[in-house]
Amino acid sequence: MNRQYRLTYFMILFITALLPGFYSCNGEEGDDEYNGVELTGTGSLTLQFNHLFGGKPLKYAPDSFFSAAGDTIKITKLAYYVSNITLENEAGVKTNLNTYHLITESVSSSKTITLSNIPAGKYKSISFMLGIDSIRNHSGVQDGDLDPAYGMFWTWNTGYIFFRLIGRFGKADKPISYDVGGDKHSNVFNFSLTGNKVKSNQVQMQLNMDLAEFFTGPNMINLQQDAHEVHSGTDTQILPRLHQNMKDMLTLTNIQ
Amino acid sequence: MRKFYLPFILFISVACWLSACQKDSEVKDEVPPTPVDTTKPFKATPYPLALPPGWPSMFIPADNPLTVEGVELGRKLFYDPILSQTNTMSCGTCHNIAFGFTDNGKQFSEGLKGEKGTRNSMPLFNLGWSEKYITTNHKFFWDGGAADLESQVLGPITNPIEMNETLANVVQKLQQHSVYPGLFKKAFGTDSVTTKRLIQAIAQFERTIISFGSRYDMYMVTKNRNLLTDQEWRGFELFNNDVADGGADCFHCHNLSSPFTSDFQFHHNGHQSADEGLKRITGNPEDIGKFRTPSLRNLLFTAPYMHDGRLKNLEEVVAFYNSGAIRVFPADELIRKNPAGLNLTPQKKADLVAFLKTLTDSTLLTKTHLMAP
Numbered sequence: 001m002n003r004q005y006r007l008t009y010f011m012i013l014f015i016t017a018l019l020p021g022f023y024s025c026n027g028e029e030g031d032d033e034y035n036g037v038e039l040t041g042t043g044s045l046t047l048q049f050n051h052l053f054g055g056k057p058l059k060y061a062p063d064s065f066f067s068a069a070g071d072t073i074k075i076t077k078l079a080y081y082v083s084n085i086t087l088e089n090e091a092g093v094k095t096n097l098n099t100y101h102l103i104t105e106s107v108s109s110s111k112t113i114t115l116s117n118i119p120a121g122k123y124k125s126i127s128f129m130l131g132i133d134s135i136r137n138h139s140g141v142q143d144g145d146l147d148p149a150y151g152m153f154w155t156w157n158t159g160y161i162f163f164r165l166i167g168r169f170g171k172a173d174k175p176i177s178y179d180v181g182g183d184k185h186s187n188v189f190n191f192s193l194t195g196n197k198v199k200s201n202q203v204q205m206q207l208n209m210d211l212a213e214f215f216t217g218p219n220m221i222n223l224q225q226d227a228h229e230v231h232s233g234t235d236t237q238i239l240p241r242l243h244q245n246m247k248d249m250l251t252l253t254n255i256q
Numbered sequence: 257m258r259k260f261y262l263p264f265i266l267f268i269s270v271a272c273w274l275s276a277c278q279k280d281s282e283v284k285d286e287v288p289p290t291p292v293d294t295t296k297p298f299k300a301t302p303y304p305l306a307l308p309p310g311w312p313s314m315f316i317p318a319d320n321p322l323t324v325e326g327v328e329l330g331r332k333l334f335y336d337p338i339l340s341q342t343n344t345m346s347c348g349t350c351h352n353i354a355f356g357f358t359d360n361g362k363q364f365s366e367g368l369k370g371e372k373g374t375r376n377s378m379p380l381f382n383l384g385w386s387e388k389y390i391t392t393n394h395k396f397f398w399d400g401g402a403a404d405l406e407s408q409v410l411g412p413i414t415n416p417i418e419m420n421e422t423l424a425n426v427v428q429k430l431q432q433h434s435v436y437p438g439l440f441k442k443a444f445g446t447d448s449v450t451t452k453r454l455i456q457a458i459a460q461f462e463r464t465i466i467s468f469g470s471r472y473d474m475y476m477v478t479k480n481r482n483l484l485t486d487q488e489w490r491g492f493e494l495f496n497n498d499v500a501d502g503g504a505d506c507f508h509c510h511n512l513s514s515p516f517t518s519d520f521q522f523h524h525n526g527h528q529s530a531d532e533g534l535k536r537i538t539g540n541p542e543d544i545g546k547f548r549t550p551s552l553r554n555l556l557f558t559a560p561y562m563h564d565g566r567l568k569n570l571e572e573v574v575a576f577y578n579s580g581a582i583r584v585f586p587a588d589e590l591i592r593k594n595p596a597g598l599n600l601t602p603q604k605k606a607d608l609v610a611f612l613k614t615l616t617d618s619t620l621l622t623k624t625h626l627m628a629p
Contacts, residue, residue, distance in 0.1 A: 138393050140317070140404045141452050148410055149423035149451045155410035158393070158403035159535050182539075234539025 034122040036090065037193045037255060041120055043201035047085070047113040047128075047211060050253075051078060051105050051119065054212040056106060061168065067215040069222040072178065075211065077166035078105040079152060081145075082113065083136070084188075087127040091123045100132065102145040106121065124194050126205070131162030131186025154181065159233060162186055163246065165214065169223045178214075178242060182233020185243045191252040198255050206254040217245025297418030298445030300325045303460070307563060308468035309477055311515060312382025320406065320456045325443040328629070332439065333454065335628035340419035342368050347412065347458070350377045353626055356557035357381060357465065362383060363565035367417040372521055374531060376565030379558045381467035381620060382516060382551065389520040390548075396562040398547045399533045400522060400525055409455040423451050430454065465626055467553055469619035484614055491611025494604055499594045504577070504608055508590050509549045517553055517615065522546040526582025526591045529564060556616040570609045578605065584587065 039045070051058035052067040053075070061074035080103055086096045096116070103110045132146075137159050141148055152161045163180040215221040219241035227238040300323035307313065316322060333339065335348045345368045350359040359365045359377035366372055375398050387395050387405055394400025395408075402408035412418045413426060430449040431434040437447035444453050475483045484492065496512065497503020510517045522534045526547040534543035547563045561567040567576055576582065580597035600608070620626075 138403050140406050141410070141455055143450060143452050147423075147451050149427055151422070153410070156397070158399040158407040203420075208289045216461075232536075233540075234537070236539065 004038050018137050027185065029047065032092065033197045033199055035180075035197055036122055036124045037126075037196055037203055038122045038199040039118050039120055039201065039203055040199060041201040042117050043120065043203065044114060045085075045114045045118050046115075046164070046202070046204040047082075047086075048104055048204065048206050049082075049111045049113075051111075052208055052210045052212075055210065056209060060105065066213070067212065067221065067223070069215065069220050071138050071169050071215070071223040073167055073169050073215070073223075074103075074173070075165065075167040077164060078211070079103065079150075080130060080163040081132050081152065081160060083129045083132055085113075085115065086126070087118070087121075087123045088125040088127070089123050095119065100142075100144070100146050102150055123230045125190060126252075127190040129186050129188050130250070131181075132160045132211070133186070134183040137183060138179055142220075154179075154231075154233075157232070159183075165211065169228065173221075174228065177231070179231050180233075180239065180246070181243060182239075185239060187232060187243070187246050189247075189250050196255045200256075204254075204256050205252060208251050208252070208253050209249050211249070213248040214242065214245050217248050219245055221245070266503070284401040288295075298443075300443055303327050303464070305556075306466075308466065308473070308515070311468070312385070312388075314382075314463065315388035316384060316463065317404070318407070320459060322353070322460050323443060325439070326457050326460040327464055328442045328461075329439045330457035330459065331626075332629050333458050333463050336596045337453050338433070339413050339421060339426055340368055341425070344368055345419050347409075348628060350412075351380050354592065354621055356467075356554035356620065358558045361559055363560050367415070368420055369417065371417040373415075373417055373480050375563050376560060379551070379554060380462060381465045381553065383465065384463045386518075386520065387515055389516070391520075394522070394534065394537055394548075399531075400548060401537050402489075405459040406452075406455040409458045410451075410533075423454075426454065427451055431528065465620075467617045470553065470615050470617040472512075472614045473617065475614075476515065485610070487610045488614050489611075490604075491607040494600070494608050495611055499598055504574075504592075504598050504600060505594065505606070506577075506608075510552050515553075517551050518549040521549055522589065523549060523588040524586050525553075525562075526576075526584070526587035527562060527566070531564065533563070552612060553615050554617055554620065555612055557621065570612055571605070574600065574605045574608055 038251070053073075058075060058078065061076050064072050064074045067073055067100070075115050081100060082103060083100045084096055085099060086094050088094045097115055098150065099113075102114075105111075134144070136142070140158070146160065148155070152164060153159070154161060159181055161179045161181045162185060163178075165176065165178045167176045168174060169176050181201075215223075221238075221241070230239050230242070233239070303322035303324050303326070305322055319582060320326075335346050337343045337346045337349075339346060350365040351357040352360055357359060357380035363376060364372040364374065365377050378398065383396075383405055390400075392400070393403040395404060395407065396402035397411065402411060410423065413421050414423065427449050430440075436449060440449050440453055441447040443457055471483050475481070481489070494502075494504040495506045495510075497505070501504045509519050509521070509523060511519050522543065524533070525547075527545070529545065531545055534546040535541065552569075555561070559569055560574050561570075567573050578600050580595055580600045583592050583595045583597065585592065
C-alpha cells in the first residue's frame, strides 16, 4: 500500500515534469526558452546604431531637419563614444566588456559594433555609456578609437569629447557646434532584454539615436535664443540641459 | 613492421606542428589590434636616470618607462619643427634651454601665424616631481589643464595660436619621414607612429630635464653656510618669516625645505586679470584667477614673471608682493592676511632679491644631452 502510493506519487511528479516539454513541442514558441536574450557558445553581440532626426534617417547637409522649436537644422558632423557595454545575466551578475568605440555618422563601419567571445549565458539587460568613464577619461592619452588624432579630445583641458554635433541652422546658416564632455556629462543607457526570447550565438541589436531629442528632450532648445556652441565640460548654461536631453536620444528597437 | 612507424611519427609531428600554429593564431585573435608584435617581447634600453643626492623619486608612469631610445627620440621630436603646421616651430622655439627652457625673455610667445598668447612660456625642469606632488588631475599648464605630462604635449601642437597642427597630420608626416619610423621602432618595437607614442617620447625627454646645482642646492647637500653671503642669508631669513616677525612671508607657497620651491597648489596671488585660471578648467567659481605656484629655481633666466609675464624683473616682483593694493578678495587668504603689505625697506628688498638669485642653476644651460641633437 505504502509502496503503491509512492509509485503513483512518483508517476504524477514525472508526468508533471514532462508536461511543459510536450506542450512546448506543440507550441510556436518554446516556453522553456529564456525570456530574455540567451547567448549560446562563446557568441558574438552586434550593436547597430541608426541615426535619425525626428524619425527620419539622418543625412548630412544640404539635407535639413526641423526641431520642435521650429529651427531649420543641417548636420555636418555627428560623432560620439560608446563604452562600458555591460551585460547582466539572470542572476544579476554584470559583465563589463570594457571596450571603447568611436561612432561617426560618415564612417558606416563605425556604426556597427561587433563584440566577440561573449560568455554564454542568459542575459536580462544590457547597458552602455554614451561617453567615457572618469577613470579612462583621466588616464591620459589612449590608442585605438581613443586616439586623440580623431579630434574627440580637449588638448587644453585633458579629457575626451563624449559627443560632438556640428552643423548649421536658420536661413543665415549660422554655425551649431556642440561638444559634450566632462565627467558629469556621460549618460548610461540601460535596456531590459526580457520579453524577447532570443536564443542564438550571434545576437544583433538595433539602436536608434534620434537627434531631434537633443533639441527637444525635457529642455526645449531654441536656437534663436539658446547658445549654439559649447566647447567646455564646465559650461553651466546649456550643457546641463543638453546632457539631460540626451537621456531620451537612444532606443533599443530590435533584437534578433 | 618497423617501416609502419615512420608515417605514424610523421603524422604525429605534423599534427603537433599544426596545433602549435593554431595556438599562435588563437593568441593573436585575443590580443586587441596594437602595432606591437607580442610574439617577440620588445625591450628598449632602460635609461640611467641620475637623481640629485637626497631627492625623492620622480613620477614615471608604468606604461611609459624612461628608455635610452625613447628619450633620444623625444629629444629629436622636441627640437623638430615638423610638429608644427608650417614646419617652422618646435617645442624648443618657446622653451629655449638658454633661458631655462622659456621663451627668450618674451612676455608672450608668438605662434606660427604671428598671434600672441596670453600667458608666459613656462620653464621646463623637474617636471616628474610636479606630476608626483600635485595630487589632483590639474598638473600642467598655468591653469592645470593637463592631467599628465604626456597629455600636456598635445596642447601646444594643436593650439591655433601656437603650432596650429592637427595630430593626424603630425602622425602622418612622421610616418612618411625617412628617419622617424626607424627611431619609433627602436623606442617602441615597431615603426608605427601613433599619437600616444609621439607624446610618450616627448614626455620621456622632458622627464630627463633635471635642474640641480644652484648654490642653495649645494648648501642643502653640504650644510656649508659659507656657500651663501651674509646678504643672501638675510634674504633667506626674510623669505622664511611671517610679516609679523619682520619677514616677507614667501615660504607658505614657496616651500624651501624641498628642492622644488613650490607647494604644488593653485593660488590667487592678488593680480588683476581677466584670465580665469583654474576656474576655466574646474568650472568652480572659487578657482577664479588661481594659477599654479611656480618653482623659484632659475629665476635669473626665466624673466618676465607671473602667469602673464607682467613683471619684468625680480625687483618688480618684490615690489608687487610688498604692496597692500593686491591684498583684497579674491586674492588668497595667505595674501589677504597682511592687508598693509610687507613694508620692506629698500635694503630688505635687495636682500630678498639676492637670496632668490642663489636658486640659480647655471649648469642646466650647458647640459649637452638636453640640447638639440
